[in-house]
Amino acid sequence: MALQVQDQQSFHKSKEMLPKIDKSGRFCSPRAARELALLIVYAACLQGSDPIRLFEKRINAAREPGYEFDKDSLLQYKHMSFGEPPVTAQSVEEADELLHSDEQDSAIEAKVLSAPPKLVYSKLILIFTRKLLVATVDKWDDHVLVIDKVVPSNWKNEPAGRILELSILHLAMSEITVLGTRHPIVINEAVDLAKRFCDGAAPRVINGCLRTFVKDLAGTSRTQASKSKQEVPLEV
Secondary structure: OHHHHHHHHHHHHHHHHOOOEOOOOOEOOHHHHHHHHHHHHHHHHHHOOOHHHHHHHHHHOOOOOOOOOOOHHHHHOOOOOOOOOOOOOOOHHHHHHHHHHHHHHHHHHHHHHHOOHHHHEOHHHHHHHHHHHHHHHHHHHHHHHHHHHHOOHHHHHOHHHHHHHHHHHHHHHHHHHHHOOOHHHHHHHHHHHHHHHOOOOHHHHHHHHHHHHHHHHHHHHHHHHHHHHHHOOOOO
């Protein structure tokens, strides 16, 4: 009975790890859009280019002659594959097996993330990704000032080493303020992206930064609402 329960738990866990695929065999979950947007913003920062132009360039890039994409790799791709503490192998064979598994996951990830986006993501996800990028670009300068106030001092001292973390903050803040997604959802997604692509205390720091941002945002909205009420002329 215990074995059966364990097997059911393993099944549900593995099922949760699988990405959502639509009928055309493409990613259709918002998580995939946020991940793609992050990779585009990160690459744009490294290249010093515009994220929207970079996104459209990737979308419209011609495929190499003879290129084929194995859609089975999408079923094996893990959006929820987070960094874990070091694992101690009990034998050389077990260590080899773990290494082989990691190499397989890395190869699948590289294949998926480097593939033409139209083969990997549904049309709706590509539209959502572009909306995220447009919102991020529009709010970039404003949020640079906000981020400078909420991030720890060591992040300010090494911005070049924190491009991923800062990109996550920009995307999350823009999704909240421009697209109007509920902040608990955005914060949870941002923390998961940090767990997946960053290291150390990044998930905890990003969680704290975004909660401070949302709190300040709410305070500003209340202040503006109060001023608006005071400015309404009295009817005689």
